[in-house]
Amino acid sequence: MSAADPSRPAVSFPDALSSRERWLEPFGWYREMRADSPVRYDTDRELWDVFRYDDVKHVLDTDAVFSADPSTAEFGDEVADGEGEPPPVFDTMLFADPPEHDRLRGVVSDFFTPRAISNQADRIRELTEGYVDDLDAEFDLVSELAYPMPVDVIAELLGVPTDDRAQFKRWSDTVIERPDATTEAAMEAFQQRQQETQREMSEYFSQLIDARRAEPRDDLITAIIEAEVDGQRLTERELIGFCTLLLVAGNITTTNLITNAMRCFTSQPELLDEFRADETKLSTAIEEALRYRSPVQAVFRVTAESTTLGGREIPAGEGVVAWLGSANRDERAFDRADEFVVDRQPNQHLSFGYGTHYCLGAPLARLEAKLALRSLLDRFETVEPVDTDLQPIRSSFIYGVEEYPLRGHQPGE
Template sequence: MNLFSEDMRRNPYPLYDQIRSSSPVLHYPPSDLWMIFDHDGVRRALHDHEAFSSVVSPPGNRTSEWLIFSDPPRHTKLRALISRAFTPRAVAELEPRIRALSRELLDRTIERGEMDLVEDYAVPLPLLVIAEMLGAPVEDQPRFKRWSDVILDLSYTVSGSEEAARAIAAFTEVTAEMQATLRGLIAARRASPRDDLLTRLVGAEVDGERLNEDEILGFFQLLLVAGHETTTNLISNAILCFLEHPTELGRLRAEPHLLPSAIEEVLRYRAPVQAMFRVTRRDVPMHGQVIPAGKPVLAMIGSANRDPGQFSEPERFDIARDPNPHIAFGHGIHFCIGAPLARLEARVALSDLLARLTGLSRASDAPWEPRRAIHVHGPTRLPIRFAPSPRLGA
């Protein structure tokens, strides 16, 4: 059983079903890793910070500054400060610009009647949005993507592979580069504030405390990788789902008001993030086993979202599923702070794609190649063919 093989990462769900029904808590000896597969167990691992710590990054490692790798009380302080800058209103105000970026990207390729959905659209859209949020120039997009790819490669440090040392070295190098860039951007915002996220992060204050430069860098790295990778995979996975379930695609075209519900079903059916890391604070009894204290744990979100104990007919893709208590964005105090942005970008992207691309089909029969990081789910490339519709708003 190779949980990290390409075949497994392309379609992990049959194995998830097998393991969840026989051993919902599984010890994986090659990495001395414990994995939780059922909905209730994963939900607990994500929110019970008394038993499962989020501090999974070694002290001194730059990722230890990230919000998602902290526990209370530090997490409480960081989240309060970041929430002051990353408000629902600030996200909602991005919609016109996201729509303009989406249409610009489609206009570049649509007349060809084919594109690589991932490289031509699903990757650049969230990267352009993040660059704009930070007030960075558009020309920085390729550099942002390179940084994001290096950060994602850190997931291989958990697999026990020989790539781990290379991933850590590359991340150290990239962090120095990011820090130099961010320091310049922060200095510019302090000298001349703008209406962007970085200005708000620099000025955010709670009880007289502000974010320091390392904390802003940590959030920048997190936003870059989570804000880009999650949304890229959400958009790509949605099109994959519709290509595999043409009846549901026809249903959505006939009932466009189902788009928000369809996005939630994509999040459940093909969760962009398949697993989250935790470390046990103490011995944790679960499903007749005991996970020892101090052990790394993978909470398998992708499996939890297909648990028949929680979802009726979990293998059925149903764009009107209700209720849909998926945990694709986590649960509890660590619920994804960027979830409203990811949902907004997906709503804009899919409404534009479905309005302008008709007769959708895959342009290759080859199995799609999974994304770089072992804990995410989605294609690296997705060549598609279509009949182009007229420019929106024309």
């Protein structure tokens, strides 16, 4: 679905972004790196970092050199189980290169075409308006709308109970978690949380898969079970991995897209009236929010062979972090790159990736964000942030805030 990447979580976060303030606003550091170290090797993390737009795009678009499969080198140990087995999500398209990637993606691609997603618009609007109608004058955008609405949508598509959304959030938060690896005990605790979460998800979806085999329904889980690829059906691990990927990736990116977009919009409150008057402007502004505060800041790859990038020689088997958030602020690719330009066109941001692994769920995320933000504008004449210290999501690659308190005023107040 998205670029969410749980491999190598313990070491993929640079010290320069470890503070709350720096991860809330990492863009100054990106600018320094683009100027001084556009392709660099971090000896502490034993990883390569790539910061400029053209170089990041090359990494994303060159599967034969920059592999999405962490098994091409010894990565992902931190989330393996007690027997060293990686979680089932590693058996999905997210961690596969062509032609295996194309085989797996083909299982669900028809469900996420723009046409198929547009058929869901009425139901998504209904869910969204239900949450917006329940908002008080002061509310937390994340917990009261930006999280529950997308998770309800993907849960309904999959065919899993929406009443389990609190459990889904706990699982999602754990999967994307960046650990405190300053002590061995902290690292062990992190590994235990990861392993327990993976076990819980596997058991949960295994039971649902058994239930659908016994009693098929008109849902995505049934479709995945019945799908045949090259005359064969998916294995149990592949089925569980697909369900896990779709659930987690299906809500994490959209939650933070909605929240990050409102952070952009409330910094220029005059925009809200413009969006009410012209829905096309809202769509264009969402694209700029994707560029300006990308929900996914980085993706991980492994070099399948030695290569040269940005004048640096990178050996085979090395971990590479491609910083989407930096590429999207590259002044070589975007005029006024550090400004939120609401009517920016064209806008060739990399927030949904590029090439083979371009986000399958991009049409769904865009539709959900547009409907959520439009519903807020219909409910409230003005929306302003409540003064508070924002806390960034504790992740190495997902960018957003844990809460975003807002105050809305209805017409006539």
